[in-house]
Amino acid sequence: xxPGESSKRAAPxxxxxxxxxxxxxxGVLEHILGFxxxxxxxxxxxxxxxxxxxxxxxxxxxxxxxxxxxxxxVGWPGDDEQASPPxxxxxxxxxxxxxxxxxxxxxxxxxxxEFQDDDLPRVNFWVWHAISCKVRQFTxxxxxxxxxxxxxxxxVSQHLSRLELCGVWVDNSFLDFSSCPALEYLxxxxxxxxxxxxxxxxxxxxxxITESRFPQFxxxxxxxxxxxxxxxxPNLVSLxxxxxxxxxxxxxxxxxxxxxxx
Numbered sequence: 102x103x104p105g106e107s108s109k110r111a112a113p114x115x116x117x118x119x120x121x122x123x124x125x126x127x128g129v130l131e132h133i134l135g136f137x138x139x140x141x142x143x144x145x146x147x148x149x150x151x152x153x154x155x156x157x158x159x160x161x162x163x164x165x166x167x168x169x170x171x172x173x174x175v176g177w178p179g180d181d182e183q184a185s186p187p188x189x190x191x192x193x194x195x196x197x198x199x200x201x202x203x204x205x206x207x208x209x210x211x212x213x214x215e216f217q218d219d220d221l222p223r224v225n226f227w228v229w230h231a232i233s234c235k236v237r238q239f240t241x242x243x244x245x246x247x248x249x250x251x252x253x254x255x256x257v258s259q260h261l262s263r264l265e266l267c268g269v270w271v272d273n274s275f276l277d278f279s280s281c282p283a284l285e286y287l288x289x290x291x292x293x294x295x296x297x298x299x300x301x302x303x304x305x306x307x308x309x310i311t312e313s314r315f316p317q318f319x320x321x322x323x324x325x326x327x328x329x330x331x332x333x334x335p336n337l338v339s340l341x342x343x344x345x346x347x348x349x350x351x352x353x354x355x356x357x358x359x360x361x362x363x
Contacts, residue, residue: 161206161207161208161209161210162195162198162199162206162208162209162210162211162231163208163210164191164194164195164198164210164211164212164213165185165186165191165211165212165213165214165242185212185213185214185215185244185245186213186214187213187214187215187216188213188214188215188216188217188220188223188224188243189215189216189217189220190213191213192220192223195211195227196223199227199230199231199234200230205234205235205236205260206231206234206235206236206237207236207237207238208236208237208238208239209231209234209236209238209239209240210238210239210240211227211240211241211242212240212241212242212244212267213242213243213244214243214244214245215245216243216245216249220249221249221250224241224243224249224251225251225252227241228241228251229252229254232256232257232258232261235258235259235260236258236260236261237260237261237262237263237283238261238262238263238265239261239263239264239265240264240265240266241265241266241267241269242265242266242267242268242290243267243268243269244267244268245268248268248269248270248292248293249268249269249270250269250270251269251270251271251275252275253271253272253273253274253275254274254275255274255275255277255278255279255280256275256278256280256281257280257281258280258281258283258284259281259282259283260283261281261283261284262283262284262285262286263284263285263286263287263288264284264286264287264288265286265287265288265289265290266288266289266290266292267289267290267291267292268290268291268292269292269293270292270293270295271292271293271294271297272296272297273296273297273298273299276294276297276299276300276301277299277301278301278302278304278305279301279302279303281302281304282303282304283304284302284304284305285304285305285306285307286305286306286307287302287305287307287308287309288308288309289309289310289311289313290309290311290312290313291311291312291313292310292313292314293313293314294313294314294315294316294330295314295315295316296316297315297316297330298328298330298331299330299331299332299333300330300331300332300333300334300350301331301332301333301334302333302334303334303335303336304336305334305336305337306336306337306338306339307337307338307339308332308334308337308339308340308341309340309341309343310341310342310343310345310350311341311342311343311344311345312343312344312345313344313345313346314345314346314347315329315330315345315346315347315348315349315350316329316330316347316348317347317348329348329349329350329351330348330350330351331350331351331352331353332350332351332352332353333353333354334354335354335357336357337357337358338357338358338359338360339358339359339360339361340352340358340360340361340362340363341361341362341363342362342363343362343363349363
């Protein structure tokens with residue numbers, strides 16, 4: 102050190118006058134907004150001109166009551182029913198958020214309550230549009246007295262790795278995940294599978310099905326004999342089947358399972 106030179110380190114340059122958060126790059130701010138409930142993320146547009154459209158590129162979309170942490174923890178309607186807002190209350194908001202120019206989604210978490218028949222096409226549109234936005238983790242939880250019917254079409258995604266469904270009615274084609282090679286986590290809570298013959302995925306590693314309805318009987322197309330729903334997941338590591346109604350599914354090619362609760 103030269104004579105007269107201060108032994109103290111030079112202070113770091115001050116952040117911009119707008120405050121520390123304004124010094125962050127847009128990509129970081131968009132990432133932060135992805136953790137906020139959607140209405141709060143949109144409200145940030147009034148903070149300053151720079152914030153006007155950041156919410157449109159946020160990698161996370163979270164709408165409705167988010168419960169008490171990751172995963173599905175919503176029970177069937179009861180004491181918490183009022184915490185789940187009706188679908189109609191959020192139709193315009195979700196439309197605006199999803200139709201934001203095709204920005205990829207990391208997480209899409211939609212948890213709503215009461216729905217009417219005219220809400221079904223809208224919710225189905227949300228599902229398929231989120232998939233088209235390359236979503237990696239998708240949650241749809243409907244907290245109401247009846248099941249919301251999803252279209253019986255197979256999901257097609259190279260990006261979807263985690264799928265959580267609650268309170269929906271799905272049929273056979275929807276649960277064919279042969280076109281979702283990245284899917285590893287599937288959680289199904291309080292769903293209706295009365296017409297489902299197979300649940301199949303080559304990539305699935307973790308499967309949880311709880312408090313859901315399966316067929317009382319299902320007829321084989323040729324022999325007309327009762328047949329259980331079949332789960333085909335050859336790479337499954339963990340399995341949970343709990344509180345199921347009617348015939349418990351039959352497991353096929355699940356030799357990799359190391360942890361199970363049935």
